[in-house]
Amino acid sequence: MKRLNRRKFMATSALAMLYGASPAWLRASGTTTSRTSATVPWRNWSGALEAHPAGRFAATSEEHLAQFLATTQGAVRPVGSGHSFSPLVPTDGQLIVIDQLHGLLDHDPAALTATFGAGTRLGDMGAPLQAAGQAMFNLPDIDRQTLAGATATATHGTGINFKCLSGYVTALRLVTPAGDIVDVDATSDPQLFNAARVSLGALGIITRMTMQNRTPYRLKQTTWLEKTDVLLANFDQHVAQYRHFEIFPLTHSDYAMALATDETSEPINNPTPSPEEDAAFDDAMSGWRMVPPAMRKPLINGMAMMIEPSERVDTSYKILTNVRSNRFNEMEYAVPLANGAACLEEILWTIDEQNLDVVFPLEYRYVARDDTWLSMSSGDEDHAAISVHRIASEDYRPYFDVIEPIFWKYGGRPHWGKVHSLGAAQLGRLYPRFAEFQALRARLDPQGRMLNDHLRKVFGVTG
Template sequence: MLNRRNLIAAMGGLALASRYGVLPAMAAEKRRLPWRNWSGSQQCLPQSRIAPASLAELQELVASTEGIIRPVGAGHSFSPLVPTDDTLVSLSRLGGVSDADSATLQATIGGGTRLGDIGQPLQDAGQALINMPDIDEQTLAGSLATATHGTGAGLGCMSTFVKGLQIVNARGELVDCDARNKPELFQAAKVSLGSLGLITQVRMQSVEPYRLRRETVWMEFEEMLENADSMADQHRNFEFYYVPFSGMGFTDVHDLTDEPVGTTGKNDPNEGAMELKMLRDWLEWSPTLRRLVLGSYASTIPDEITIGNSWKNYANERNVRFNEMEYHLPREAGLKALREIVATLESSHHEVFFPIEVRYVKGDDIWLSPFYQQDSLSIAVHRYFEEDYKPYFKTLEPIFRKYGGRPHWGKLNSLGGADFKELYPHWNDFAEVRAHMDPTGRFLNPYLRDLFMGETG
């Protein structure tokens, strides 16, 4: 017969596993809990999945645990950054917004905080994030580790807004860094692939709360290309999408406004994706007919206007799963590359239905940022998660590379350490800092070990 205290403890453990996708330390020793990312393209069966409840518990875990430790966030990366057979650590219980300074407009945010959980408490403190990506499920630490970005020709990736970091290193020690204190570590840690340690706190530069007017307009592909660069320079945030085999796409812009919150009504992007899949299933045999149907329908879609608080207007709910490849190209070469990508897609891959997403990002000086000294045009391509993405991505990746693209760290690509060393002038500098922070490679899974040490063992 179960003891009441043991029953309550067991229920608590199950609640933790359900909420955080992890098991308490004692349960994790008895039973392995599989992990997979959002799309299912990356999987592993670690010995332990743990979510420490305090900083001290995390430090003790790192200091006492043997084998490889990998941080895990929301699982929204598609590249093999997370998988390990040893220990996965979630910082989901070390989140939240604190220490908001009204004079500097800076705030301290826990590394395990989901982006979608930052907006309201930051607004309550009289602040707002400068920019955000269009998915807000990711954790802050994971977003920084992969140089996650929104869009805006005058706005950098998320890592450019970081003013200070707190990290637990491979010995379980707490290390603080910023532009003055350990500047080389700070430069490396702003985009680190989770290879330097566990980012527990982030000091973020914010701005005063602001409202955005978001407008979506459908137009012909050639018209979008003709206007893209000028629209990127005219609007605070600008991106556009092209729907394959339609000749049509839509622009999506955000601008600061004092207008009252409201909307004209929005199309559901998840329903739209499945409708595109249905048309693909029906008309894949005839690209001409498919273009006629899609183009005719798209030309009837009304413009959409949504006015809301910044953090609510950026994010879209993505329920239709996919795998993704995204490359960041020099802005001056981006539209030419896009033309070639669309032509190649429509001549060779009639099975594709997901729109191509195009965004603009300002260059920076962060060692492993894909935007290092490069104002960029980012092009993202997708495949439905139940379908094989490899042939499509294999066809397009040489085009991305021909135009000088660097892959998004969290998206699928085929590059290795030698390739990245050519793309990043400070690759060796980063490797030196990494080796100092983690000399035995405790934070390197097979993928990262191969990148930084040239071996998979």
């Protein structure tokens, strides 16, 4: 039987849903909020969220932004690159855009810290950091998010020793809803610092952030397919052995793709996949998604067994992030680490048992604990982050509605930037400092001008 390498497999199988390229958002039929006429619509990355803001305020400087907030009234919502799946951004007021507040502003070679404009995309940080002799400890799956947007939702990568991005913020500048410019760090105002590092854009507009970094490094990533139960049985060993480890369990299959990543001094070897090769395999196997879910297992298992392990080596930030051009919607919960495997197994069992027609793989990662008030890993426990996905053109609700209670059963906290249905009552039970955040938010924004319907539900604000 012909062997497949990982890139070919990913271009032609369920994994292509994550790694492929198709403008599915053009066909998306999603939730619509805040519709008025004669405005330029805003849509999120997946296309499921749409809003018609009254206008967009593009800040050219911190002073410009402060003056705008001090001299206007009414609803405002900061927006990053629109990569959240939850309706954090939609407003019929003003969208605050800080794209022009970007780039490396300062760095400290001794402390290995660097300050960026908060509108900088994560993907625009790696090269200037490298030139300054620094690199970020970890990164999420993609690098299109802004620094402010990513930290606002506690965006994370994988690795048992690595916190979410917010855990590496050492200082930030906040323009409050009243238009005051405040510099915040762990000593100047520890309460505000620990709240503002994961703030859902509810405390003000963050204009710059200082990150703790390290020296530049190179990573080698090894990818292989293995039976999910074997991977789970050896999970603790893999997690301890590799700097980063994650798995993508394939639905309606016994297999998962494993990604193990470690520091290396080996030469760079990170070839771009050949489109011709991928197209040939795409032709050969494009029909498998038409097979009913209950009959897919032998097909997917057979494909999985043909996959050869692969390796790539590159500068850290080029290995840690990927391109996800095939649009989808996602729900992710962080469950206490000890519950991770059982929660994942119950989700996979439920998908099979209820014959749910899901082609997207799940994703299972690790995030270390931190001391912010609202990160999904805040507190004294490390967490496992488990994601489920649905192609953007399909209604995600029926699938996510079945899976979400499983996350609750295992003590999960929803990713702030991904689909969830929780309100203030449930969230207050999940976060010991939630009431303090609510009080701080009310003090900084007594008029509630930074709230939208979603945030009113999240923070329990009525009227």
